[in-house]
Amino acid sequence: MEYIEGKTEFEYKNCVVTLGKFDGLHKGHQKLINQVISYKQQGYTAVMFSFMLHPGNLFSEKEFEVLYTEEEKLAKLKRCGIDVLISYPFTNETRMMEPEDFIKEILVKKLDTKIIVVGKDFRFGYQRKGNVELLQKYEELYGYRVIACDKSTWRNEIISSSAIRKALKEGDLDSVNAMLGQPFTIRGEVVHGRRLGRTMGVPTTNLIPPSSKLLPPNGVYASRVRIGEEYQNGVTNIGYKPTVGEEKFIGVETFIFDYDNDLYGEIIEVELHNYIRPELKFGTLEELTQKMQEDIFTVKHYFKSIEN
Structure with a gap:
């Protein structure tokens, strides 16, 4: 697996891409990752796009607590079959990027994206204005296809990194491991x-x-x-x-x-x-x-x- 850390200049071709924070690599994340990996046999480059710094931490003095550090996440992903992991710097400039610019400049120009795999509630870009509907709006113009996956659940509750963090703090290890899937x-x-x-x-x-x-x-x-x-x-x-x-x-x-x-x-x-x-x-x-x-x-x- 190739790891691109903290760089804004890179170029890949014919990519299937999943995007997100991926803190925890829980069962919901695994669903997206497995979907991406399934396209490798068709000749696509499997890419996982995330941000270096947790967005919740950019302007906060308090260090954001993560389920897995970058090193831990990298070690797990090396074993799962992803071709390229991009840890993009979440700077002030990145935060201000309009979602349409993110699609054009990163997904299209830098990654030549053919398939985008995200959760149905995925949000991106300045003020989180970008969503699945916006990605789908540009499918024909840019020649990619969007796959929006349903959320994974545990005991009728949506699995999320915040839910896992809450359970971990409360000492509910059984629920933590069940939601992580490991x-x-x-x-x-x-x-x-x-x-x-x-x-x-x-x-x-x-x-x-x-x-x-x-x-x-x-x-x-x-x-x-x-x-x-x-x-x-x-x-x-x-x-x-x-x-x-x-x-x-x-x-x-x-x-x-x-x-x-x-x-x-x-x-x-x-x-x-x-x-x-x-x-x-x-x-x-x-x-x-x-x-x-x-x-x-x-x-x-x-x-x-x-x-x-």
Whole structure:
């Protein structure tokens, strides 16, 4: 997959394009992406067009929390079959672009678009004046075709990134994973921790997510860790580690079952499958060790129950 990041000058031919924010890559997004990929066998270039900076963050001092960082999104998309991912800079100039200009200058001139795949409620351009009807208005003039897909739903509610963010903040991991169509993941480079886990017989890997990454409530989770192309079950703690001298940042610490390789400096993905308990502060390391053993037993029982 080719990744065009932060550039406004590019040129492709004979493209089938889907457009959106794509935060979360949830089941609704997957429907659009799969539709685009299905046209590759007809010789089209499969393009996914998004913006570098979340539009909700352009003029806000508060950093917008995302379900997946650009790095996480890129890693997932590399595995799905998209040919080109364009992360277009969302500048003041971009924000002021009229929808008709967006169609002509980007979709037609830069991408030679033949098929546009979007959700039925897709909006674009200055003041969000562009919509599916406007795209369809220019079909004959510019020689492309518009495919407008229905929204995906979960429990009779429309699946959206905002709905997933709300569920994640509330700790409703089952709904989060159902709407995503896959387990919520945290990707990053393994860094050095305090090494206390190794002295307690439970060596752990540590990730420090960026502040822009939205996380579920602090606590212990049944997890599955992707290491290269392999997966290992584990138990993950998200939080400040209050028992061992509270950290000033939220960490993601995972004990990987039946795994003893050195992962420092490696990139791993931690999938969260099930919530076990809140993060607790224990009086002694012995109490913490005992509780960790109970967590390990609980998580192993959980994975055994869903695999049978």
